[in-house]
Amino acid sequence: YLLKVKSAPDAECTVVAHHPGKGKHEGRLGAITCENEHGRFRIGSGFSDAEREHPPALGSTITYRYRGFTRKGTPRFATYLRPRADTPPAP
Numbered sequence: 001y002l003l004k005v006k007s008a009p010d011a012e013c014t015v016v017a018h019h020p021g022k023g024k025h026e027g028r029l030g031a032i033t034c035e036n037e038h039g040r041f042r043i044g045s046g047f048s049d050a051e052r053e054h055p056p057a058l059g060s061t062i063t064y065r066y067r068g069f070t071r072k073g074t075p076r077f078a079t080y081l082r083p084r085a086d087t088p089p090a091p
Helices: 049-053
Strands: 010-020 029-036 039-043 061-065 079-083
Touching: 010 039, 029 049, 029 061
Parallel strands: none
Antiparallel strands: 010 029, 010 061, 029 039, 061 079
């Protein structure tokens, strides 16, 4: 048998905006906009129901996983992993 291995490195970014959810997530977090050295991009998957109720604060640093980069240089298939506990939110 062959085992296909996909690399999914992780990185960090700063939360700059929250976007409301639609459908099942109406009234809760739908996605966040993040910014780092790769520019601004949205992350909409990987959040638990509790994290959608209480999303990461604006200015906080989070860790996300991705699969390569788009032609524009932003992370492809970015997925939320966790908040970074050792970094307080920016003022």
